[in-house]
Amino acid sequence: MRVFTKLTLTELRLFLREPMSAFFVIIFPTVLVVILGCIPAFREPQDSLDGGRVIDLYVGIAVVLTLAMVAIQIAPAVLATYRERGVLRRFATTPVSPLKLLGAQLVTNLLCAVVATGLVLAVGRIAFDVPLASQFAGFVLTFLLSAAGVLAIGLVIAALVPSGKAGNSVGTLLFFPLMFFAGLWTPREVMPEALRTVADFTPLGAAERALNDTMTGHWPAAISVTVLLGYVVVFGFLAVRWFRWS
Amino acid sequence: MTVIEVQNLRKAYGDTVAVRDVSFSVERGEIFGILGPNGAGKTTTVECVSGLRRGDGGTIRVLGRAPADTELRRLVGVQLQESQLPDKLSGREALELFSSFYPSPADWQALARDLDVPLATRYAKMSGGQKQRLSIALALVGNPEIAILDELTTGLDPQARRHTWGLIEAVRDRGVTILLVTHFMEEAERLCDRLAVIDHGAVVALDTPAGLIAGTSTEQRIRFRPSAPVDTALLEARPEVRQVVRHGSQLEVVGTGNLLHAVTSVLAVNDIIANDLRIEQASLDDAFVRLTGRSDSGE
Structure with missing residues (x-):
């Protein structure tokens, strides 16, 4: 355990030494909330949103954004680089299994997403009066389930790409459509019916819907939870099957 | 006492046979060299000995155990060819981290001094020689009984190479058995007590450097x-x-x-x-x- 803590701290340190990733993961989602919150119309209740406000929705979307960035953009690139450069093999010759390094990398990403989420929620609450999730336990569980789902997808990407560069490209390529369905550009609530149905079955779309449910005081919809669990199981299984250490 | 025993090792990657038939044994406290042209099967052989790959045939015993035995990860230090570290990790962080992996590690600060590893420099900013020296230090930081060093001095300048040889001899004098892969004749001649010459995946000669020379002409x-x-x-x-x-x-x-x-x-x-x-x-x-x-x- 002592070694795992040390590994995680090292991974965290390395993460923070990449100023671009650190900014986009930890600061950018909050910046997005602040910018949108500065638009007066977004702070007014809308009939089309059942009396909700656009800014309320975007706090949930910003949380999904942090998860997508750590899991789809960062983790695959880092892990593929570790494999490409023989770091995982290097660990395989020591008493510490490369599995621990992989675990430390995932925990690091999760911790960064937690910090970013805390920041988004705090700024949303303080600056724009966005209520904290009234179904808090549901929020935490949904957050962890979503994180597990997207990290499993990230692991599969890391397993399949030949290099860190390729991991980065594939991650970026997937990031935009997945975030589209999470409502980054058009929130789910105002999507056309057909698009909304598709979104409900995408990992980030399901995550956004489930998080939004808990933020408005409900338990997440069964369909979203099922979809997220499905991603965890299927992609977790594939990641275990396909991941190569060298 | 024999610490490494390799018998009729065979390893193929698909249709390519990397190691056809390799046998040798290494005695405690010796520096045993594996010499051979590129592509001869040297690296595959030591990767099998290190437990990184499984041979397709033959047997390997390291300190009486199968190479995959996890106990060996503690007893055998390995310096791999073409194995790097994260770009932003400093020399100090790497040594400190790796020394925490072992129950009774060597004094990493002394190792860094002996090998002239730059502690404050991040991996990406190190020269080839500095990376190589860090890699050697990491192989020794666990106080191993056996050190497997693949292409020990490749990328070092002649002075650093000689310095490293001196260090390897000092490590051996502490009782560490060393399995050394090299393609430098001078290095093999200077360091190795015995040598296996490998070509096309098979041992073509096994003797002391002097014995090999005498047999030539x-x-x-x-x-x-x-x-x-x-x-x-x-x-x-x-x-x-x-x-x-x-x-x-x-x-x-x-x-x-x-x-x-x-x-x-x-x-x-x-x-x-x-x-x-x-x-x-x-x-x-x-x-x-x-x-x-x-x-x-x-x-």
Whole structure:
């Protein structure tokens, strides 16, 4: 355990030494909330949103954004680089299994997403009066389930790409459509019916819907939870099957 | 006492046979070299010994255990060819982290001093030689009983290379057994107690460096620039001389036995002085060429 803590701290340190990733993961989602919150119309209740406000929705979307960035953009690139450069093999010759390094990398990403989420929620609450999730336990569980789902997808990407560069490209390529369905550009609530149905079955779309449910005081919809669990199981299984250490 | 025992190891990647038939054993406290041209199967062999790959056939025992035994990760330090570290990790962080992996690690600060590892420099900013020295330090940081070093001094300048050799000898003097993969003849000759020469996936010779050289040839070559023209027939008449070759103003005499005496006495009788005289004896290089049919290990 002592070694795992040390590994995680090292991974965290390395993460923070990449100023671009650190900014986009930890600061950018909050910046997005602040910018949108500065638009007066977004702070007014809308009939089309059942009396909700656009800014309320975007706090949930910003949380999904942090998860997508750590899991789809960062983790695959880092892990593929570790494999490409023989770091995982290097660990395989020591008493510490490369599995621990992989675990430390995932925990690091999760911790960064937690910090970013805390920041988004705090700024949303303080600056724009966005209520904290009234179904808090549901929020935490949904957050962890979503994180597990997207990290499993990230692991599969890391397993399949030949290099860190390729991991980065594939991650970026997937990031935009997945975030589209999470409502980054058009929130789910105002999507056309057909698009909304598709979104409900995408990992980030399901995550956004489930998080939004808990933020408005409900338990997440069964369909979203099922979809997220499905991603965890299927992609977790594939990641275990396909991941190569060298 | 035998600490590494490899018998009839075989390993193929698809249709390519990397290791056909390799057997050798390493005794405690020796520096055992694996020498061979690129692609001969050296790295695959040590990767199997390190437990990174499974051989397709044959048996390997390291300290009496199968190579995959996790206990060996603590007892064997490995320096891999082409294995890097994260770009932003500093030398100090790498050494500190890796030393925390082992129950009774070496003093990493002393290791860093001995190997001249830059502690504050991040991996991406290190020179090739600094990365190599850090990699060696990481292989030794766990206080291993056996150190497996693959292409130990590749990328080091000649001075750093000699310094590293001294360090390896010091490590051996502490009782660590060393399995060294190399394609540098000078390194093998200087460091190794015994050598296995591997070519096309098989051991073609296994002996001490001196034994390998002696097995090659007892022939000597003498080169000199005569002060006056020499009738080569006079030299060729001597039983010690096998061949005389003219290279411009230089003569090269090839032969056996007391060749030098034979040549100088012929010259003395004819009042000729031998300028720039050099005697060449067989080296490990020659042994290598004879064994593998290649003039160079193909660096």
